[in-house]
Amino acid sequence: MIEVPEQWASAVRAATQSGCPLRIRGGGTKDFYGHNCDGELLDTRAYAGIVDYEPSELVVTARCGTRLAELELVLAASGQMLAFEPPHFGADATVGGMVAAGLSGPRRQAAGALRDYVLGVKILDGNADILAFGGQVMKNVAGYDVSRLMAGSLGTLGIILEVSLKTQPVPVAQATLRFDLPEEKAVALLNRWHGRPLPVSASVWHDGDLSVRLSGAAAAVKAAVASLGGERMDDEQATHLWTSIREHTTPFFRVDVPLWRLSVPSSLPVDAIGLDRHGERLIEWGGALRWVAGHVDGRVLREAVAEVGGHATLFRGLDKTSGVFQALPPALMGIHRNIKSAFDPHGIFNAGRMYPGL
Amino acid sequence: MRAEPINFIRQAEVVGRLLAVLPREAVLYQSEDTRPYECDGLSAYRQVPMIVALPADEAEVQAVLRICHTLQVPVVARGAGTGLSGGALPMGDGVLLSLAKMKSILAVDPVACVARVQPGVRNIAISEAAAPYGLYYAPDPSSQIACTIGGNVAENSGGVHCLKYGLTVHNVLRVRGLGVTGEIIELGSEALDAPGYDLLALVIGSEGMLAITTEVTVRLIPKPEVARCIMASFDDVEKAGNAVADVIGAGIIPAGLEMMDRPATRAVEEFVHAGYDLDAAALLLCESDGTAEEVEEEIARMSGVLRRSGATGIRISASEAERLKFWAGRKAAFPAVGRISPDYYCMDGTIPRKRLGEILRFIAAMESKYGLRCPNVFHAGDGNLHPLILFDANNPDELERTERFAGEVLEKCIAVGGTITGEHGVGIEKINQMCMQFSASELALFRRVKQAFDADGLLNPGKNIPTLHRCAEYGRMHVKGGQMPHGDLPRF
Numbered sequence: 019m020i021e022v023p024e025q026w027a028s029a030v031r032a033a034t035q036s037g038c039p040l041r042i043r044g045g046g047t048k049d050f051y052g053h054n055c056d057g058e059l060l061d062t063r064a065y066a067g068i069v070d071y072e073p074s075e076l077v078v079t080a081r082c083g084t085r086l087a088e089l090e091l092v093l094a095a096s097g098q099m100l101a102f103e104p105p106h107f108g109a110d111a112t113v114g115g116m117v118a119a120g121l122s123g124p125r126r127q128a129a130g131a132l133r134d135y136v137l138g139v140k141i142l143d144g145n146a147d148i149l150a151f152g153g154q155v156m157k158n159v160a161g162y163d164v165s166r167l168m169a170g171s172l173g174t175l176g177i178i179l180e181v182s183l184k185t186q187p188v189p190v191a192q193a194t195l196r197f198d199l200p201e202e203k204a205v206a207l208l209n210r211w212h213g214r215p216l217p218v219s220a221s222v223w224h225d226g227d228l229s230v231r232l233s234g235a236a237a238a239v240k241a242a243v244a245s246l247g248g249e250r251m252d253d254e255q256a257t258h259l260w261t262s263i264r265e266h267t268t269p270f271f272r273v274d275v276p277l278w279r280l281s282v283p284s285s286l287p288v289d290a291i292g293l294d295r296h297g298e299r300l301i302e303w304g305g306a307l308r309w310v311a312g313h314v315d316g317r318v319l320r321e322a323v324a325e326v327g328g329h330a331t332l333f334r335g336l337d338k339t340s341g342v343f344q345a346l347p348p349a350l351m352g353i354h355r356n357i358k359s360a361f362d363p364h365g366i367f368n369a370g371r372m373y374p375g376l
Numbered sequence: 377m378r379a380e381p382i383n384f385i386r387q388a389e390v391v392g393r394l395l396a397v398l399p400r401e402a403v404l405y406q407s408e409d410t411r412p413y414e415c416d417g418l419s420a421y422r423q424v425p426m427i428v429a430l431p432a433d434e435a436e437v438q439a440v441l442r443i444c445h446t447l448q449v450p451v452v453a454r455g456a457g458t459g460l461s462g463g464a465l466p467m468g469d470g471v472l473l474s475l476a477k478m479k480s481i482l483a484v485d486p487v488a489c490v491a492r493v494q495p496g497v498r499n500i501a502i503s504e505a506a507a508p509y510g511l512y513y514a515p516d517p518s519s520q521i522a523c524t525i526g527g528n529v530a531e532n533s534g535g536v537h538c539l540k541y542g543l544t545v546h547n548v549l550r551v552r553g554l555g556v557t558g559e560i561i562e563l564g565s566e567a568l569d570a571p572g573y574d575l576l577a578l579v580i581g582s583e584g585m586l587a588i589t590t591e592v593t594v595r596l597i598p599k600p601e602v603a604r605c606i607m608a609s610f611d612d613v614e615k616a617g618n619a620v621a622d623v624i625g626a627g628i629i630p631a632g633l634e635m636m637d638r639p640a641t642r643a644v645e646e647f648v649h650a651g652y653d654l655d656a657a658a659l660l661l662c663e664s665d666g667t668a669e670e671v672e673e674e675i676a677r678m679s680g681v682l683r684r685s686g687a688t689g690i691r692i693s694a695s696e697a698e699r700l701k702f703w704a705g706r707k708a709a710f711p712a713v714g715r716i717s718p719d720y721y722c723m724d725g726t727i728p729r730k731r732l733g734e735i736l737r738f739i740a741a742m743e744s745k746y747g748l749r750c751p752n753v754f755h756a757g758d759g760n761l762h763p764l765i766l767f768d769a770n771n772p773d774e775l776e777r778t779e780r781f782a783g784e785v786l787e788k789c790i791a792v793g794g795t796i797t798g799e800h801g802v803g804i805e806k807i808n809q810m811c812m813q814f815s816a817s818e819l820a821l822f823r824r825v826k827q828a829f830d831a832d833g834l835l836n837p838g839k840n841i842p843t844l845h846r847c848a849e850y851g852r853m854h855v856k857g858g859q860m861p862h863g864d865l866p867r868f
């Protein structure tokens with residue numbers, strides 16, 4: 019039997035010849051994200067399975083088609099987790115799709131992003147070569163950090179065949195506190211806590227309601243619960259809350275209006291960019307991630323966000339003509355084009371999914 | 377390595393152009409002025425640069441780059457020159473671009489928990505500036521009192537606390553830099569991510585080959601309330617190695633987890649008087665930080681694991697002064713070793729933690745094979761080895777044996793699934809081993825990445841990524857008639 023990567027290498031060669039691009043897809047749970055792209059479907063689920071997992075090494079290596087839910091179950095059985103708390107957006111989410119989308123969940127501000135946990139990748143590039151970068155060790159500075167470049171590349175640079183991720187022990191203790199607070203006060207409070215050695219592992223504010231999750235050693239969580247105040251949420255309810263925030267299943271994330279994702283400095287005042295006039299809002303990551311649901315003028319919003327050093331993504335929306343991702347300055351766009359052709363000289367991978375022409 | 381002679385006609389031409397954009401004292405070209413820049417921390421490689429340029433701000437860096445690009449002069453950036461892989465080794469036909477004058481801390485924002493600094497700012501100066509707010513910059517290379525943030529970004533430097541707090545790449549939010557033609561590029565942002573490809577990750581660790589860093593925004597984190605450190609003795613290095621895996625296997629991520637073998641602790645003790653147990657075959661330093669309650673809980677758990685893993689002695693720092701003393705020894709390991717031998721050669725491989733015992737046996741075998749001593753210090757928690765081969769550079773045979781010794785250890789690191797460099801970079805030093813760690817098509821991709829930023833190959837050419845030609849030569853050197861060198865000697 020021909021190995022799957024070999025079959026895909028043939029598909030890459032065929033696509034190069036025919037000029038018909040490939041559309042790389044796992045479980046399709048993130049089809050909504052980025053621009054639509056045409057091309058022949060390459061379903062990554064054909065290449066699945068955990069290749070290697072050693073809890074004491076804090077590393078797991080999995081093939082792209084492995085279901086994310088399955089991976090998380092295996093880690094949980096050893097008391098470990100993916101610390102960046104990736105959203106699944108559906109039961110069929112795959113590991114490859116997770117890396118390509120590069121999205122992190124509620125723990126992002128405290129624990130780091132998906133890209134921070136990528137240790138190594140094996141990819142199939144546009145020359146149909148199978149290449150390995152990074153590895154299974156924590157520290158590796160040999161050559162350029164191509165592994166992390168794959169995170170969030172939306173499949174435009176190659177097919178991620180395999181990825182090695184750093185895992186982390188599940189925290190011993192956890193508690194969620196609720197506060198009634200208006201937006202400005204909530205952001206100010208989160209900013210203040212961020213500068214103190216507290217075990218805050220997630221936060222969400224919406225409509226006057228702030229929830230903060232604490233995770234860590236039992237003693238640390240207990241001490242923080244005692245000192246921060248608020249009302250302690252029951253554990254089951256808390257688990258449900260954080261899952262629904264991660265998975266966008268709360269009513270705020272309804273699908274009938276465009277959803278904007280604003281990545282901004284965490285200390286950005288609420289009224290700084292007229293955010294308070296821009297539709298309904300939900301805040302995560304201690305203020306660094308602000309979701310806006312509503313029909314807003316994307317151009318105005320983007321200019322304002324850029325002004326304060328952030329960027330806006332049209333995360334979900336039907337009309338993507340003004341671009342899903344914030345436009346890049348010309349010098350950076352030039353480098354992006356060069357990088358794209360370094361990996362995919364014939365432009366056959368997920369053409370246009372991120373930016374037109376990439 | 378033979379030094380390249382300077383072409384004085386070319387030198388005069390480039391100096392003339394540079395003097396139009398830089399003050400006179402910022403352009404050095406007399407050999408007595410350029411000589412101090414002939415090497416970085418890897419002094420076995422030396423080359424006097426054609427010119428040293430010392431810009432004072434970004435506009436001057438830009439002006440220098442534009443001239444160099446127009447005249448097609450290669451540019452090698454330099455921070456403090458503490459790099460250990462020859463990354464800042466100058467070129468005889470190039471400009472050495474020192475960023476040392478750009479050393480202002482531009483902003484410390486205690487609310488957003490970030491600092492914006494110029495590239496020549498020393499690592500420790502950032503934490504000092506953040507200290508009044510109870511914040512600090514986490515990556516702490518042992519060279520932190522001297523090395524610059526620009527150098528840290530270029531090498532993706534780590535420190536003894538990066539097991540828990542990450543490397544440079546995990547703690548830098550934004551790099552502003554100049555491309556080879558002088559165009560300004562901003563990678564990352566003051567938010568937690570940026571649109572497009574993660575070029576920030578690509579530039580961090582790129583050894584000055586993709587862009588010149590002119591400004592860095594780093595993440596600051598709250599200083600833990602308390603930190604305490606366990607010093608555990610072992611009567612056997614392998615047992616100590618296994619204890620490292622046991623601690624992590626128990627679900628604990630220590631703030632630091634370092635190991636030193638007896639030859640290293642003896643050298644250090646004489647120098648620093650840290651109170652190390654000199655009878656132990658190996659020492660582990662295992663640190664916990666956080667709230668007082670948290671630390672107490674973790675220290676108890678860690679001590680339990682270490683005892684069960686066979687520690688013959690355990691001391692827990694009773695005061696901050698004692699904790700710093702434990703670390704002073706570890707942090708001074710390189711200079712301490714420098715005192716017991718005319719020269720030493722610091723290696724920097726990473727291996728999967730579970731192979732620690734095996735690699736230690738291998739190194740011991742190499743010590744007898746090459747007749748050279750090799751104390752070991754490790755960032756054990758993340759499997760990063762720093763064997764220090766002792767030699768005398770005045771004895772050419774010893775230098776040559778040292779290089780072969782080091783080469784074998786690096787190859788062993790690759791063989792056990794590790795890498796030839798964990799934090800010191802490839803530079804010029806490990807360029808040959810790159811040919812072993814990566815396939816021809818992987819190296820070709822690296823070269824295409826380089827071209828994506830620097831089409832003419834003017835930024836630090838010849839470092840980090842070997843040419844195909846170089847690998848072919850190295851291959852010929854090492855594979856004779858399809859046989860590995862010294863095929864007659866046992867391999868472990």
Ligand SMILES: Cc1cc2nc3c(=O)[nH]c(=O)nc-3n(C[C@H](O)[C@H](O)[C@H](O)COP(=O)(O)OP(=O)(O)OC[C@H]3O[C@@H](n4cnc5c(N)ncnc54)[C@H](O)[C@@H]3O)c2cc1C
Nearest residue numbers: 455456457458459463518524526527528530533534584589
């Ligand atoms: C005693 C000692 C202990 C050490 N301990 C550690 C340790 O614990 N962990 C660790 O990781 N390293 C350690 N190092 C290695 C070294 O200190 C680091 O690699 C450091 O980051 C180098 O910083 P530098 O400013 O000296 O850079 P340099 O040596 O001047 O340059 C290093 C590289 O960075 C490039 N560069 C410098 N500035 C810029 C810029 N502005 N833009 C683009 N490129 C630039 C140079 O071209 C070169 O390739 C140690 C070194 C010594 C001597």
